[in-house]
Amino acid sequence: MTRKTIALLLLATIGTSQSTPDLPSLEASQALLQWRTDHGARWMTITTRGTGRPDLLYGGLAQPSGTPTGDAGFAAAATDFLGRTQGIHGMQPGTLTLDRVLLLPFGQIGSTDKLSVRFQQSIDGVPVKDGAVNVLMNTQGQLLSIQSAGLPNVTGFNVTPTLSAGGAMRAAEAAFGVDFGLSPTSLSSPALFVVQLERNERIRPALAYEVQALWQAQDFEPEGQIYWIDAKTAEVLRRLPAIHNFDVTGTVYTMATPGTAPAAASRWQAARQAIIRTNSFGTLFIGTLSLRAGDTTTRTFA
Numbered sequence: 001m002t003r004k005t006i007a008l009l010l011l012a013t014i015g016t017s018q019s020t021p022d023l024p025s026l027e028a029s030q031a032l033l034q035w036r037t038d039h040g041a042r043w044m045t046i047t048t049r050g051t052g053r054p055d056l057l058y059g060g061l062a063q064p065s066g067t068p069t070g071d072a073g074f075a076a077a078a079t080d081f082l083g084r085t086q087g088i089h090g091m092q093p094g095t096l097t098l099d100r101v102l103l104l105p106f107g108q109i110g111s112t113d114k115l116s117v118r119f120q121q122s123i124d125g126v127p128v129k130d131g132a133v134n135v136l137m138n139t140q141g142q143l144l145s146i147q148s149a150g151l152p153n154v155t156g157f158n159v160t161p162t163l164s165a166g167g168a169m170r171a172a173e174a175a176f177g178v179d180f181g182l183s184p185t186s187l188s189s190p191a192l193f194v195v196q197l198e199r200n201e202r203i204r205p206a207l208a209y210e211v212q213a214l215w216q217a218q219d220f221e222p223e224g225q226i227y228w229i230d231a232k233t234a235e236v237l238r239r240l241p242a243i244h245n246f247d248v249t250g251t252v253y254t255m256a257t258p259g260t261a262p263a264a265a266s267r268w269q270a271a272r273q274a275i276i277r278t279n280s281f282g283t284l285f286i287g288t289l290s291l292r293a294g295d296t297t298t299r300t301f302a
Contacts, residue, residue: 031087032054041060042061043058045058049149054089057146058145059145064141068137074101090153092155099118101115101116102118116136132149157207161192162232168211169211184213192208192231210226210227210228213225213227213242223243225242
């Protein structure tokens, strides 16, 4: 009877805060219960990625061990919070490296300023692909949330490849030929990552080279693919598109002296300049736009 009561209590207090059926592990659930006991019952978690650990801890307010000042102080406070909540999210401090401390000036829009401290994850010097942890605090150093996009409990994962970088390039070239019936005109240098591989709705680590393969020819639409090549077996673990096409539309207004009108070329130049000024991620032009991953110079437009 006691065991059934404990199980029901866990489901009532933890399960109701989850956004998917992928509930956290029993260890994470028990750690959250203890955290709530120590820091208030308002703390909740969200679990979405299939790691068995929550991706987001939020909803409450936890006091820092000391009053932080300056970037170094807030980075130290964030590191301390990560250690104190490790049982919940499973992110091991030894795999995390400070990336940046960022002031979020929300006071300018009627809220209160916040500090976001981001850590990047790596294992024995090999970066985890898209692996990061963000710790959000107020200006007094009180914890507001921890958001994880990394791999929990991965210390000891073997990051020694048995496949060479050249072997990875050959595997990517062969895969591109199967996918498009073409030989790539360019291949990027293989980059070694610990990737987060989804299999059967669960995330597991895998050691892989990332290689971008492109085919380009005049008067033809380019083809491109990004491959994750298993660094031990040369298997293609994942394919991602390397080229994205967008249709950019809108209205551009110009001012002219009454009784005159700008020439067509001038109107086009104004349109180009207007769009250039309003896009921070790259240069865009009105018309059909082709973007290649990692390329901010090549543009085609109507």
